[in-house]
Amino acid sequence: MNFRKDAPIGIFDSGLGGLTVAKAVSEALPNEDIIYYGDTARVPYGIKSQQTIRNYSIEISRFLQAKGVKMIIIACNTASAAAFSGVCEAVGDIPVLNVIDAGTISAIRSGKKHIGVIGTLGTVGSGAYELSLKKANEELIVKSKACPLLVPLAEEGWTDNSIAKQTIDIYLKPFRNNGVEALILGCTHYPLFKDSILEYFNGKPIEIIDSAEAVAEMAKGKLSELDLLNDSGKKGELTCYVSDRPQRFRELAERFIGREIDIKTAD
Amino acid sequence: MNFRKDAPIGIFDSGLGGLTVAKAVSEALPNEDIIYYGDTARVPYGIKSQQTIRNYSIEISRFLQAKGVKMIIIACNTASAAAFSGVCEAVGDIPVLNVIDAGTISAIRSGKKHIGVIGTLGTVGSGAYELSLKKANEELIVKSKACPLLVPLAEEGWTDNSIAKQTIDIYLKPFRNNGVEALILGCTHYPLFKDSILEYFNGKPIEIIDSAEAVAEMAKGKLSELDLLNDSGKKGELTCYVSDRPQRFRELAERFIGREIDIKTAD
Structure with a gap:
């Protein structure tokens, strides 16, 4: 056609x-x-x-x-x-x-070997990014974390207030010192938190991969x-x-x- | 039958x-x-x-x-x-x-005249409690507030941490000094926040009506x-x-x- x-x-x-x-x-x-x-x-x-x-x-x-x-x-x-x-x-x-294939390709192109993924309970529970990343390069180290409150926070318009920042603090703590070099925003709502996430990592050399x-x-x-x-x-x-x-x-x-x-x- | x-x-x-x-x-x-x-x-x-x-x-x-x-x-x-x-x-x-009729009857029995209602966007948007309360007693003063984050907070198990308390603080602020004498928990998840809500009102004589x-x-x-x-x-x-x-x-x-x-x- x-x-x-x-x-x-x-x-x-x-x-x-x-x-x-x-x-x-x-x-x-x-x-x-x-x-x-x-x-x-x-x-x-x-x-x-x-x-x-x-x-x-x-x-x-x-x-x-x-x-x-x-x-x-x-x-x-x-x-x-x-x-x-x-x-x-x-x-x-x-x-x-x-978006998963796109995020994966972007992560592979970044050349980083230690990838973090955040998403909803469904996305993280499915292991979809991990599967896709490992299929592309089985030597990658992938760590995932579900962040279920970020969607309702985004819909409430609370993306950079103290509640959003404390929530990001709790969810992203595991990524702060575990060697992750790139973080995939594996949920379409999460780009709205990009500034707060960058602020959380506060100058750490972590590449944020926006699957949108x-x-x-x-x-x-x-x-x-x-x-x-x-x-x-x-x-x-x-x-x-x-x-x-x-x-x-x-x-x-x-x-x-x-x-x-x-x-x-x-x- | x-x-x-x-x-x-x-x-x-x-x-x-x-x-x-x-x-x-x-x-x-x-x-x-x-x-x-x-x-x-x-x-x-x-x-x-x-x-x-x-x-x-x-x-x-x-x-x-x-x-x-x-x-x-x-x-x-x-x-x-x-x-x-x-x-x-x-x-x-x-x-x-x-639950709406039950909450209404309970509010009427409390004898309070100034009733607050909290619920989801859908419940508050529908005006259902207000309609039901006014039908029972048209002289009641009813004030409603949607609290959309409380459901995901309850499901995350965050009912009394600092995030829950700040969220309650934002949502309930309008009820703090507006004369409300009874507050209907108009969502089935909200009883999980009862202690935090009572703490927020900190000894104020507000009756909490649990529709469950x-x-x-x-x-x-x-x-x-x-x-x-x-x-x-x-x-x-x-x-x-x-x-x-x-x-x-x-x-x-x-x-x-x-x-x-x-x-x-x-x-």
Whole structure:
């Protein structure tokens, strides 16, 4: 199947966290239209079974396929781990990227050997980053830590107050002196804490790997390779679909993306 | 339809928070068997639409009905607001109680005129307690505040550390000097913070209304009125069904209920 250069890029997440990916993609590829799907009726995925997450992800990918996308980005770490192969099979020749592979490639490129990973309970419990990193280089030392409070803190807008800083202090303490040289932010909400995390490490030479930025770079490379970059010169548009409650999504979306967006309900 | 005295009481919640209700019921009614249903595959309800919550609640109530329960307690504040009448209609003559009515009755009985309510974004946004309290006595002054971080804090086990206390400080500040005489804990997770909340008010004469205890008392009264109290003298059993991921439920359940429980997956 031939895709049109001016077709949109589809991005999906269990909720609104993936907007940090949409933001990174629109910064790396300012001419691309983006269709974002946030499964706000069924968030969070992290507590659901692998089969359930796969079913939901395939359903959403078919929705994006029907919208004519030329690429699908799985912006949800949980879905990246549970549903990547399922989505690839379901959508035929549409190229599919996911944040875990992107974060892994970025970590490998950093040349660091001792990698830390933070994510939700679901992502860390699945061992997905560890598997992916070790598959790329079995000599890597990987240490992971679930940070379940960071998502609700981000949604409350508390990313740099004293509560956020104390929470980061508790969660990141294991990484402070265990030799970790790079830290993967393995949850799409976590880029919002980047400044507080850098401040916590206070000048230590730890590279922060933001999987939103990583997958945006990967998308740029892949579209270029396939000669599918939108060369119209027009500024790309972002359209968001949510499965439930557009109001709360709207309230929070601006904090994630930094500007007003068009939000529709997908029925 | 005649119910058997030794039939179980059904209790349901969107997740595990309702275990504080199961605990209060088993303390108030130690001879009753309890069947608890936690909809862990679809938690949280607070971000979902009214219709979705109603559909899920009716589905679960029919599951409990099929298990032969003599009473259904809606232990989820969100479902109490969105689905009470729907559940009553769906299950015919099974008596149905809900935590919002129970909390309201308890607040009215306290004789206080100025009532505070804390709950999730969904519960507070719905105005359900305010409506229910004003319906009972339109002269009441009701002030509500959403405290979205308390649920994830409870699930992390942080109910009395410095982070919990600072969070409570931020959320409860509006109630400190606004004349509130009674505070309804309008979320099933919140009883876990009772000590920290009492400490925050530091001897102020504020009555804390725990809707878990309130609905347990209501259940006792109703079963007694219907002559349906289990008089076997045997210690009641608690059986839990979850819609997904029994492991995480098991890990957290003990913190909520204070003992080991039997957990099954409802397919």
